[in-house]
Amino acid sequence: MARTKHHPQRHADSRHSTQQQSHKKHKQRHHKPHHKSHSDTATSAIHRLSIDEALKTLCSSRAGLSKDESGKRLQEFGANVVERIERESLVIRFLREFTHLFALVLWLAAGLSFYAEWKEPGGGMATLGFAIIGVIVINGAFSFWQEYRAEQAINALEKLLPHRVKVLRDNITTEEDAPNLVPGDVILLEEGDSIPADCRVIESVALRVNNATMTGESQAKARSAEPDNKEDNILEAHNMLLAGTSVVSGHGKALVISTGTHTEFGKIARLTQVSESGISPLQQEINLVTRIVSLLAFGIGIVFFFIGQAIGLPFWANFIFAIGIIVANVPEGLLPTVTLALAMGAQRMARRNALIRHLPAVEVLGSANVICSDKTGTLTEGRMTVKKIAVFREPITENVAQLIQEANTETLQSLRTSHKALMQCALHCHTLKANSKQGEAQEQVFIGDSMEIALVGMARKSLADVDNPLLPVIDEVPFDTERKRMSTLHQIDGSLRLYTKGAMECVLPLCEQILTFEGIQTLTEQDRENIAAAQNALAEEGLRVLALAYRDVPSGYKYSDLETHLVFAGLVGLEDPPRETVKSAVAQCHSAGIRVIMITGDHPATAKAIAQEIGIVRTVTPMIITGDELKHLSVTQLQVALGAEDIIFARMGADQKMRVVEALQRKGNIVAVTGDGVNDAPALKRADIGIAMGLSGTDVAREAADMVLLDDNFATIVAAIEEGRTIFANIRKFMTYILSSNVPEIIPYLAFVLFRLPLPLTIIQVLAVDLGTDMFPALALGAERPEHDVMHIPPRQRDEHIMNIPLLLRSYLFLGGIEAVIGMGAYFFVMHSGAWQYGQSLAENTLLYKQATTACLTGIVIAQMMNVFLCRSSRLSVFSSGFFSNRLLWYALAIEFALILAIDYTSIGNAVFGTAPIGLDVWLYCLPLALGMLALEELRKLVVRRVM
Numbered sequence: 001m002a003r004t005k006h007h008p009q010r011h012a013d014s015r016h017s018t019q020q021q022s023h024k025k026h027k028q029r030h031h032k033p034h035h036k037s038h039s040d041t042a043t044s045a046i047h048r049l050s051i052d053e054a055l056k057t058l059c060s061s062r063a064g065l066s067k068d069e070s071g072k073r074l075q076e077f078g079a080n081v082v083e084r085i086e087r088e089s090l091v092i093r094f095l096r097e098f099t100h101l102f103a104l105v106l107w108l109a110a111g112l113s114f115y116a117e118w119k120e121p122g123g124g125m126a127t128l129g130f131a132i133i134g135v136i137v138i139n140g141a142f143s144f145w146q147e148y149r150a151e152q153a154i155n156a157l158e159k160l161l162p163h164r165v166k167v168l169r170d171n172i173t174t175e176e177d178a179p180n181l182v183p184g185d186v187i188l189l190e191e192g193d194s195i196p197a198d199c200r201v202i203e204s205v206a207l208r209v210n211n212a213t214m215t216g217e218s219q220a221k222a223r224s225a226e227p228d229n230k231e232d233n234i235l236e237a238h239n240m241l242l243a244g245t246s247v248v249s250g251h252g253k254a255l256v257i258s259t260g261t262h263t264e265f266g267k268i269a270r271l272t273q274v275s276e277s278g279i280s281p282l283q284q285e286i287n288l289v290t291r292i293v294s295l296l297a298f299g300i301g302i303v304f305f306f307i308g309q310a311i312g313l314p315f316w317a318n319f320i321f322a323i324g325i326i327v328a329n330v331p332e333g334l335l336p337t338v339t340l341a342l343a344m345g346a347q348r349m350a351r352r353n354a355l356i357r358h359l360p361a362v363e364v365l366g367s368a369n370v371i372c373s374d375k376t377g378t379l380t381e382g383r384m385t386v387k388k389i390a391v392f393r394e395p396i397t398e399n400v401a402q403l404i405q406e407a408n409t410e411t412l413q414s415l416r417t418s419h420k421a422l423m424q425c426a427l428h429c430h431t432l433k434a435n436s437k438q439g440e441a442q443e444q445v446f447i448g449d450s451m452e453i454a455l456v457g458m459a460r461k462s463l464a465d466v467d468n469p470l471l472p473v474i475d476e477v478p479f480d481t482e483r484k485r486m487s488t489l490h491q492i493d494g495s496l497r498l499y500t501k502g503a504m505e506c507v508l509p510l511c512e513q514i515l516t517f518e519g520i521q522t523l524t525e526q527d528r529e530n531i532a533a534a535q536n537a538l539a540e541e542g543l544r545v546l547a548l549a550y551r552d553v554p555s556g557y558k559y560s561d562l563e564t565h566l567v568f569a570g571l572v573g574l575e576d577p578p579r580e581t582v583k584s585a586v587a588q589c590h591s592a593g594i595r596v597i598m599i600t601g602d603h604p605a606t607a608k609a610i611a612q613e614i615g616i617v618r619t620v621t622p623m624i625i626t627g628d629e630l631k632h633l634s635v636t637q638l639q640v641a642l643g644a645e646d647i648i649f650a651r652m653g654a655d656q657k658m659r660v661v662e663a664l665q666r667k668g669n670i671v672a673v674t675g676d677g678v679n680d681a682p683a684l685k686r687a688d689i690g691i692a693m694g695l696s697g698t699d700v701a702r703e704a705a706d707m708v709l710l711d712d713n714f715a716t717i718v719a720a721i722e723e724g725r726t727i728f729a730n731i732r733k734f735m736t737y738i739l740s741s742n743v744p745e746i747i748p749y750l751a752f753v754l755f756r757l758p759l760p761l762t763i764i765q766v767l768a769v770d771l772g773t774d775m776f777p778a779l780a781l782g783a784e785r786p787e788h789d790v791m792h793i794p795p796r797q798r799d800e801h802i803m804n805i806p807l808l809l810r811s812y813l814f815l816g817g818i819e820a821v822i823g824m825g826a827y828f829f830v831m832h833s834g835a836w837q838y839g840q841s842l843a844e845n846t847l848l849y850k851q852a853t854t855a856c857l858t859g860i861v862i863a864q865m866m867n868v869f870l871c872r873s874s875r876l877s878v879f880s881s882g883f884f885s886n887r888l889l890w891y892a893l894a895i896e897f898a899l900i901l902a903i904d905y906t907s908i909g910n911a912v913f914g915t916a917p918i919g920l921d922v923w924l925y926c927l928p929l930a931l932g933m934l935a936l937e938e939l940r941k942l943v944v945r946r947v948m
Helices: 003-010 012-026 036-043 051-057 067-077 090-096 101-119 125-150 153-160 264-274 281-310 315-329 334-351 361-367 409-418 420-428 450-462 504-510 525-540 582-591 604-614 627-631 635-641 654-666 678-686 699-704 714-740 742-754 763-773 775-781 805-833 847-870 887-905 907-913 920-947
Strands: 164-169 172-177 186-190 198-210 246-258 354-356 370-373 385-390 404-406 473-477 485-492 495-502 511-516 519-522 544-553 566-575 595-599 623-626 647-650 671-675 689-693 707-709
Touching: 051 198, 051 246, 090 125, 101 125, 101 281, 101 315, 125 763, 186 198, 281 315, 281 742, 315 742, 334 354, 334 714, 354 714, 361 689, 361 714, 370 654, 385 450, 385 525, 404 525, 409 420, 409 450, 420 450, 420 485, 420 495, 420 544, 420 566, 450 544, 450 566, 495 504, 504 511, 504 525, 504 544, 504 566, 525 544, 525 566, 525 604, 582 595, 582 604, 582 714, 595 604, 595 654, 604 623, 604 647, 623 627, 627 647, 627 654, 635 654, 647 654, 654 671, 654 678, 671 678, 671 714, 678 689, 678 699, 689 699, 707 714, 714 742, 714 775, 714 805, 714 847, 742 763, 742 805, 742 847, 763 775, 763 847, 763 887, 763 907, 775 847, 775 887, 805 847, 805 920, 847 887, 847 920, 887 907
Parallel strands: 370 595, 370 671, 511 566, 595 647, 623 647, 671 689, 689 707
Antiparallel strands: 164 172, 164 186, 186 246, 198 246, 354 707, 385 404, 385 566, 473 485, 485 495, 495 544, 511 519, 544 566
């Protein structure tokens, strides 16, 4: 290991010419450190500069900055934190929850109620006003709390950054708080460290980083100090480290070039904050329902106010009548019922490992017709596994395909003798660290790169019963992106042996011999062709292919000659396997009419192979668009491309993922996006519903998402979709139920005006139905189980409304009309029993009037108790749903029955709602009418089933 520390000096000659060329290109630059615009310019191509030139651009040195200079820069550039974009105050956001359209309608209704109470005291209008305000406050407070939780993404971004960092100041290593880092600082990094800022590597010893949170790519990347003149994208440069990523193995030093919001991490943070979440389809629907119902309510109220004036009603009686019409038509219980139904759906989803953060997302997922899924950790397990092994010179065949063997236990056991050196190379050639369980034959004993863990696991399975202790590393040739290989030197049986692994094209040219079943033989041209063919065969399966080789090294070796005269041992194909349940989940999505599109930061070939394996791609040649290609596509071209039958997006950046989501939304799709990394956060927030991974996901992704998968299982999304679709259907069911009671609440007021009857139903009794007796059965309808074909029908279109024409006709003209007949029938039954004659006036405080209005209210409630069964399906018979399949329905009916008894027969209920006890004969009168309602609805459903 001591030799590796001098690795930069060994390359000094090769770097000297690069430094001279770079110096000529940059010698005209001004290197004044305290100028922000210059800093951006100087660091934009810093990956192309030599170490000394990179230090010079930031007026720093290998010894780091002085304490005085770092203090000055901290004042100029600010703390190394992600700055918050100024947002509206909590007070303003809280008040906004009480000023949307539905809230304004209710405020107006409450205001009119108080005004009417002021003009005509004792009419119960004040009680109505306070009840309406209670609805507004409860819903506003609940909605604000949900929004407040949704705005915590920036806090999660800050948590990702490390708090303490080792920094060189005046050539002395000290620990500093990460927020105190400034451009020009030199920091020390080692395995397990989080990277606190964007940095340029200036010293590397087997340094590898995990960029998955930034790029979405699962494979660890080697980082070296050499200039990178081949890479234009600074994110891909082999000498750059990005804030928010982590060191997987090795150690080194790095020059801080950007801090805070100037880092790539900070730019993504800004995207996450400024991207608009948009309004969910359910919120759009509720707003539409609110507009329609509100306009209808106020329109009818105003029309009948003028009618009342025209026929000579007293002004205040007419005014109270108009308010009654408005209140009767505005379903005050709709908003709290929707909110509570969504909360119940969220609880059911939580039991299926889908945690809902924003309630509207419960229904949105059910209407989604596109899922844009990340690959690593979402569709795959996020870990490398050895799948196939290729060994050569097998005597029984010359077919290359048959030389590639499945890496099962039988194959591994058969190779432990003939190709023991192959397994020993996999066991020893790595930079992993063993934990306290060292010596146990399990992958978990090692910490580090998942690819190397997979190789060690393969070797241990093969050599399980062979005495093969881990050998200490005597020397090492670290991995870098130019060489694409690494080697470790070990002492075995009294001699030195070198093990090498890396890309086939970089290892094979160094080999002179090949390990075969007959032993070590000379490597021929035919062997090289077979090896290349085998590598292509493995690559076509989307596997990452590594070549393994070895040699015995003499004791007086030269470091520069270590990787020569190698013996080629074989090829290993590794994969990040798909989750077991993903394939069936994707198939369910297809059967449900949902398109699944992979958007990943990984390599196109790997993405294609995984997509084909799990069924996302069903064609041989899908369209593959990389991030670089996407840059050159116009908005129109991208939307046209999205019309392809199968499409994959690979090597995508954070802003590009969001661009794909926006393009899909412009095509009229309701888009769900899954992801787990920092780079996914903007797209998660912009989507109609963002779905983050709960186990492997970053805090940023979880806070930006609407839903979190507690088990990181893509299959859980399918279960959540089923719940979402069921919730949409259930919202329609209880909306039908709630709107049905509007008609029997309106008809009494029409009778009051048009036929000069004593008002059959008071305003406070209307509220008793809307916010009292109707509430619990409506909630029970929200808990209905999924219908059997819910996942075999296409998702609803974005322009398909919850409240459509069939729903309105069924609610108002059919069910509502029947309920009006029952309610008014009960009213006239009591009035007739009390010897009332048409045209006879009746004071509001008389017993007969109170009993008549109580009968009307009770008739409506009895009709609604029957109606709750009718609304369980718009097509299927009541008797096919199973009377006891929804136990909440019976609890709700028990509560509703208890409420109407309390209203009818308790002194408090009589006082508050202006009611009086009624006889058993009224109940017996209403029950046959309710059964008639059941018969008529069953007849209607029968006709609908036969027509459809």
